[in-house]
Amino acid sequence: MEKALEPRPASGSRAKFIVGGLIIMAAIVYLIVSASRSSAQYFYTVEELVTKGAAGRDARVSGAVIGDSIQYDSQTLTLRFTVADVPADNAEIEALGGLAFVLHQAVTDPDRARMEVVYNGVQPDLLRDEAQAIMTGQMGDDGVFYADELLLKCPTKYEEAVPNQVEGGG
Amino acid sequence: MIANFGFGALVITFLVSLYGAAAAFYGARKNSPAWIESARSAMLLTFPLLTLVALTLIYLLVSASYEVEYVASVTSNSMPFYLRVTALWGGQAGSLIFWSWTMSAFASAVTLRNWERDREFLPWVILVSLVTLAFFLLMSILVENPFERIWQISTGSIVVSMFQPAGSVLVFPSDGNGLNPLLRHPGMIIHPPMLYLGFVSFVIPYAFAIAALVTGRTDDRWIRITRRWTLVAWLFLSLGLVLGGRWAYDVLGWGGYWGWDPVEIAAFMPWLTGTAFLHSVVIQEKRNMLKHWNMVLIILTYDLVIFGTFLTRSGVLSSVHAFAQSAIGPLFFSFISLTFVISLALLGRRWGELKANVQMTSLFSREALFLVNNLLFIGILVVCFWGVIFPILSEALGFIGSAIPALADTFTGQKVTFGPPYYERATAPLFAGLLFLMGVAPLAAWRHSTAKTLGRAVWKPGLASLLVPVLAYLLDVRHWAALLAFWLCGFVIFVTLYEFWRAARARQRSQGESLGLALWNLAGRNRRRYGGYIIHLGVVLMALGIIGIEMFQTETQGTLARGGELTLGRYTVVYNDLAVFDLLDEGRNVARSVVNVYQDGQYVGDLYPRRDYYYESQQPMTIPGVRSTLEDDLYVLLVDWQPISTQGATFKVYHNPLVNWLWLGGIVFILGTLVAAWPDPEEPLPAPARLPAVEAGVQS
Numbered sequence: 073m074e075k076a077l078e079p080r081p082a083s084g085s086r087a088k089f090i091v092g093g094l095i096i097m098a099a100i101v102y103l104i105v106s107a108s109r110s111s112a113q114y115f116y117t118v119e120e121l122v123t124k125g126a127a128g129r130d131a132r133v134s135g136a137v138i139g140d141s142i143q144y145d146s147q148t149l150t151l152r153f154t155v156a157d158v159p160a161d162n163a164e165i166e167a168l169g170g171l172a173f174v175l176h177q178a179v180t181d182p183d184r185a186r187m188e189v190v191y192n193g194v195q196p197d198l199l200r201d202e203a204q205a206i207m208t209g210q211m212g213d214d215g216v217f218y219a220d221e222l223l224l225k226c227p228t229k230y231e232e233a234v235p236n237q238v239e240g241g242g
Numbered sequence: 243m244i245a246n247f248g249f250g251a252l253v254i255t256f257l258v259s260l261y262g263a264a265a266a267f268y269g270a271r272k273n274s275p276a277w278i279e280s281a282r283s284a285m286l287l288t289f290p291l292l293t294l295v296a297l298t299l300i301y302l303l304v305s306a307s308y309e310v311e312y313v314a315s316v317t318s319n320s321m322p323f324y325l326r327v328t329a330l331w332g333g334q335a336g337s338l339i340f341w342s343w344t345m346s347a348f349a350s351a352v353t354l355r356n357w358e359r360d361r362e363f364l365p366w367v368i369l370v371s372l373v374t375l376a377f378f379l380l381m382s383i384l385v386e387n388p389f390e391r392i393w394q395i396s397t398g399s400i401v402v403s404m405f406q407p408a409g410s411v412l413v414f415p416s417d418g419n420g421l422n423p424l425l426r427h428p429g430m431i432i433h434p435p436m437l438y439l440g441f442v443s444f445v446i447p448y449a450f451a452i453a454a455l456v457t458g459r460t461d462d463r464w465i466r467i468t469r470r471w472t473l474v475a476w477l478f479l480s481l482g483l484v485l486g487g488r489w490a491y492d493v494l495g496w497g498g499y500w501g502w503d504p505v506e507i508a509a510f511m512p513w514l515t516g517t518a519f520l521h522s523v524v525i526q527e528k529r530n531m532l533k534h535w536n537m538v539l540i541i542l543t544y545d546l547v548i549f550g551t552f553l554t555r556s557g558v559l560s561s562v563h564a565f566a567q568s569a570i571g572p573l574f575f576s577f578i579s580l581t582f583v584i585s586l587a588l589l590g591r592r593w594g595e596l597k598a599n600v601q602m603t604s605l606f607s608r609e610a611l612f613l614v615n616n617l618l619f620i621g622i623l624v625v626c627f628w629g630v631i632f633p634i635l636s637e638a639l640g641f642i643g644s645a646i647p648a649l650a651d652t653f654t655g656q657k658v659t660f661g662p663p664y665y666e667r668a669t670a671p672l673f674a675g676l677l678f679l680m681g682v683a684p685l686a687a688w689r690h691s692t693a694k695t696l697g698r699a700v701w702k703p704g705l706a707s708l709l710v711p712v713l714a715y716l717l718d719v720r721h722w723a724a725l726l727a728f729w730l731c732g733f734v735i736f737v738t739l740y741e742f743w744r745a746a747r748a749r750q751r752s753q754g755e756s757l758g759l760a761l762w763n764l765a766g767r768n769r770r771r772y773g774g775y776i777i778h779l780g781v782v783l784m785a786l787g788i789i790g791i792e793m794f795q796t797e798t799q800g801t802l803a804r805g806g807e808l809t810l811g812r813y814t815v816v817y818n819d820l821a822v823f824d825l826l827d828e829g830r831n832v833a834r835s836v837v838n839v840y841q842d843g844q845y846v847g848d849l850y851p852r853r854d855y856y857y858e859s860q861q862p863m864t865i866p867g868v869r870s871t872l873e874d875d876l877y878v879l880l881v882d883w884q885p886i887s888t889q890g891a892t893f894k895v896y897h898n899p900l901v902n903w904l905w906l907g908g909i910v911f912i913l914g915t916l917v918a919a920w921p922d923p924e925e926p927l928p929a930p931a932r933l934p935a936v937e938a939g940v941q942s
Contacts, residue, residue: 086601088605089602089605089610092605092614093617096614096617096618096621097617097621099671100617100621100624100625100672103621103625103667103668103669103671103672104624104625104628104668106667106668107625107660107663107664107665107667107668108628108629108632108660108664108668110663110664110667111660111661111663111664111667112658112659112660112664113658113659113660113661114658115633115658115659130661132659144882146801146881146882146892147801147892149799149881149892149894193894194864194879194881194894195881195882197424197861197862197863197864198861200860200861208661221661
């Protein structure tokens with residue numbers, strides 16, 4: 073293909089591209105820094121929140137849902153439930169025997185730190201006993217966690233379900 | 243055993259890939275056409291082999307062979323035939339098989355093309371494709387094997403393994419766990435394969451880029467060959483993203499379409515670099531510039547594709563998509579780091595040869611604006627990447643925070659995450675900048691363009707577009723950001739239509755064609771350019787939908803007795819009826835409500851928001867009743883009801899203005915991509931000086 077040969081531009085022209093690029097990059101960095109300062113959410117465990125609080129920060133916390141505690145007032149769409157402390161780290165959960173097992177243990181162990189959660193909105197489909205709730209919100213002075221956002225995860229539990237369904241060996 | 247057969251085929255495919263990669267490397271090194279031809283045969287053999295693997299797995303899924311653990315985990319007796327087939331990509335193990343299968347199909351298709359002019363690329367393209375394929379097959383064999391079966395050993399406990407443990411018997415569960423009900427949606431059936439096809443087809447341009455770097459044939463040939471592949475990859479990826487949004491809107495029951503979930507971001511990141519790449523290759527073709535940059539972009543895209551495949555299925559991040567946990571992380575990261583480092587090393591070796599012999603001169607030239615466009619795309623990528631990676635960094639780099647108090651807020655040593663507000667705040671100005679460029683760039687001239695010439699081209703559509711915010715203001719839009727956003731949308735639409743009109747008029751005058759014919763021929767002659775403009779129009783329509791739902795969504799909720807009503811804006815929703823019944827053959831209980839919808843007091847129809855309860859997975863699923871018009875969506879959710887009397891029921895109602903333009907824009911976008919990617923007749927061959935030797939190579 074034809075090569076368009078042009079004289080190399082004077083260094084002044086190069087400088088203006090560099091300045092332009094730097095301005096754009098600075099703007100991007102500014103956007104990232106300002107957005108991350110204002111909307112970072114800090115991970116806590118239930119135990120940390122219950123014992124130390126969150127110092128007014130937006131907190132993100134994960135816990136095992138205790139099925140019996142789920143109350144839903146459909147008049148006001150207020151959802152209340154209690155979660156039990158689970159380790160925050162995925163690797164730790166794996167080491168302890170997997171998510172399903174850890175959640176089950178957390179729910180059955182009465183000595184675990186527990187925390188009441190209030191959430192306003194539609195009851196999520198996945199909310200049930202021994203589900204992992206991942207919540208974002210603020211710790212109130214009353215010791216209740218006010219969640220703005222509620223995500224749920226249910227581990228598959230075929231290992232436990234299979235023995236009851238065995239029909240025959242082969 | 244059928245499962246053993248499938249596993250055997252899988253292992254053989256892996257060995258064939260390894261052999262092919264080695265043969266390609268040896269053949270290229272020794273310049274031996276016979277070895278390269280052998281590598282090509284190996285490449286072509288992987289496709290029928292993987293078809294066999296995939297068909298075996300589909301057979302197991304369809305025949306309800308629950309002794310196979312994967313089958314038991316993603317299917318159940320109550321699932322219809324088509325869901326059983328699509329359960330191939332319902333879980334991680336099957337997804338990886340599907341990935342490899344399509345990868346092999348695409349790479350085989352590439353090796354079947356006419357290589358006469360690009361003989362030196364062939365072994366390296368095969369090598370890159372087969373190494374990638376072998377990696378995914380290895381993953382399937384070692385970690386995510388879909389053919390593993392469930393065994394009961396003599397102590398009574400259950401193990402999952404490929405081969406029979408000593409003294410064990412095979413377990414035949416009578417039913418499986420079933421696919422998560424949330425995934426039983428038509429959108430979910432085509433959304434993952436579309437994303438995967440997009441991911442997989444980006445491997446092809448990367449393979450050519452690496453071939454160009456290795457062989458030193460670093461002109462724009464590799465870009466010209468892969469132009470269409472890149473567009474097709476981009477088409478699939480875009481389609482996958484739009485379908486995912488639609489699925490979230492229909493199924494997840496929160497009236498949203500995009501939640502800045504880490505998994506969504508993982509699929510979005512290669513799209514960002516891919517889009518930047520699509521734009522910047524034009525600069526290389528037209529002006530012979532940005533050659534390094536294009537290499538960097540395609541390398542990034544490839545590794546983001548691998549990263550995306552890993553994130554979407556690994557469950558490392560908490561998200562709605564995390565249906566599986568797995569141990570494939572370290573392997574993936576090693577592969578990503580390795581390919582990234584090797585690619586960059588190759589690029590470094592050719593750095594000098596890739597130097598452009600021309601330079602940009604004007605800040606207002608089209609190439610300069612393309613460069614800004616690239617910077618903005620990369621900016622959004624950095625925002626996304628930072629958002630995904632920062633939580634890990636902030637925790638690991640806590641010591642910086644404790645050493646330097648000024649940074650204590652940033653590096654806390656505590657696990658941190660970013661919610662949607664972070665992404666919205668950081669990316670909104672960048673998206674606005676991209677819209678602005680979309681309006682300005684088509685009017686800028688190549689090479690020499692000054693603020694004055696550009697201003698002269700822009701002022702007419704710019705002035706006309708001011709009508710849009712004025713109109714919006716008269717319609718009671720008061721928020722400055724919304725007015726600005728509407729203006730940007732109007733600006734791009736006016737510029738794009740103006741471009742079509744100007745060119746069609748010129749053609750009409752010079753060729754004496756009618757305006758319609760002139761438009762048709764115009765798009766036909768320069769498909770990439772006008773296809774691109776259609777894509778821009780699609781993007782703007784999508785932007786309208788996003789502005790509508792993000793800035794003007796309203797909601798209300800309430801518990802109603804029969805005949806009670808809820809009012810939201812111009813709409814009134816009246817609770818009419820509720821029925822609860824079992825659909826046993828589908829394994830679910832359905833609570834279906836009937837609500838009458840009135841607009842400005844006029845009855846406009848009924849909606850049936852419902853809630854299905856799936857017995858086997860003990861999971862409810864909320865399905866909204868949606869009334870869609872071009873103006874807005876009325877989105878009604880059945881939240882709760884009194885179980886005994888079915889008298890009272892709770893509803894949540896969203897009003898989502900303009901949201902349909904998001905989907906319509908998506909369709910326009912896809913059409914534009916099809917126009918741009920439509921095959922041209924093959925370019926004429928250059929002087930056939932090297933052909934005889936090449937011919938011999940193919941024959942031997």
